[in-house]
Amino acid sequence: MQHTKISELLKSADYNKEVTVKGWVRSRRGAKSVAFIALNDGSVIHTIQCVAEIAKFGEEVLKGVTTGACISVTGKLVQSQGQGQSVEIQAEKISILGNADETYPLQKKGHTLEFLRDIAHLRPRTNTFGAILRLRHHISFAIHQFFNDRGFFYLHTPVITGSDAEGAGEMFRVTTLDLNKLPQKEGKIDFEKDFFGKETNLTVSGQLEGELGAMGVGLVYTFGPTFRAENSNTPRHLAEFWMIEPEMAFHDLSDNMDVAEGMLKFVISYVLDHCKDDLAFLCEHYDKELLNRLNMVAKETFKRMTYTEAIEVLEKSGKKFEFPVKWGIDMQREHENFLVEHFNLPVIVTDYPRDIKAFYMKQNEDGKTVRGMDVLFPYVGEIIGGSQREENYDKLLKRMQEMHIPEKDMWWYLETRKFGTCPHSGFGLGLERLVLFITGMTNVRDVIPFPRTPKNAEF
Secondary structure, three states: OOOOOHHHHOOOOOOOOEEEEEEEEEEEEEOOOEEEEEEEOOOOOOOEEEEEEHHHHHHHHHOOOOOOOEEEEEEEEEEOOOOOOOEEEEEEEEEEEEOOOOOOOOOOOOOOHHHHHOOOOOHHHOHHHHHHHHHHHHHHHHHHHHHHHOOOEEOOOOOEEOOOOOOOOOOOEEOOOOOOOOOEEOOEEOHHHOOOOOOEEEOOOOHHHHHHHHHHHOEEEEEEEEEOOOOOOOOOOOOEEEEEEEEEEOOOHHHHHHHHHHHHHHHHHHHHHHOHHHHHHHHHHOOOOHHHHHHHHHHOOOEEEEHHHHHHHHHHOOOOOOOOOOOOOOOOHHHHHHHHHHHOOOEEEEEEEHHHOOOOEOEOOOOOEEEEEEEEEOOOEEEEEEEEEOOOHHHHHHHHHHOOOOHHHOHHHHHOOOOOOOOEEEEEEEHHHHHHHHHOOOOHHHOOOOOOEOOEOOO
């Protein structure tokens, strides 16, 4: 069963060597005497051409070499006579590993992204989604490498939780109770009878548990699935997505910004170096400005400004926004886009009004703002949200009470402020938002293999 990846063969100059390649037929063409088979195995966006003499194999064997079929080809690797490829295989043996008949939906023609979402089980075989899945892998690998090389420890935080990190309440419930016979207590569901003896949900964030890890081992990051039961059927929202959340002891807001900017630059530089063919394809077919945008972010220093300064820029712009600008608003996508275009740079906005931010953000001395930060990117808007965390027990407790965060469920979080507290910071990066930016796709459903959205849990 030994075979060589197409990605390796296309770089080889070991001519006349016998090789075996396995993959899926993208197309077959040719005359009466010879068949040219374009084969792809997913290791690279390109196909390798296999040249089969019909007299050698006979029509019966070649009849199974149809678009979508999975085949094995053994033959000599030779220099190609055709354009656009350096090598090809002169086939000596062909085996059909899996047939595909004429109902195979990915025949050699253009397909819309909408159509491909309906056949998500097959779209990894297309050039577009092969490129996206390879890029998603390299992005994830680069994130792990960035943190590993800087002394962070990868922390596995729970998927099932009894707390709501955001206080938003848009969570998926986890239960083993019989929904047809729900136990009642004082007119409410009795969760003491449930598996965990309390109400539990799928996590919206690993941040709070990440903070606990940072309070013991200094630098940690989480990288896992998170869930939001937000009924938003838009190109920017998913019910299940992946989050990267570093938490860092002894880091203030300035340190937090440095890590966020450094991570984004590292990851984008990594994919520019390691994914040239896939990026070139996406740039040609989907977004002509993709490479220019990626190179700009990788090389330029991000603009840093306070929320108050950002509001002043928006107010002085003279632009009429759909959502009027005034101090205290939660900035909308149009405001974020304007700031990025105005400076022609990624922008980090800090020190937001406390009333529009989460309970755990460190409060500034002015009593009005918190040490939060958002990183704004061209094309996708906010890509990172984070803050210096409130380490003062009394201030945190008071803020939780103001925002009706139940102390009984969060006693463990509060205790870290009683036993050896310290300044610490962290942020969250949605993987899919970053993949959107790096691929130039316009719909988040096209950058995750099997999207989970309202009324859709297929595959």
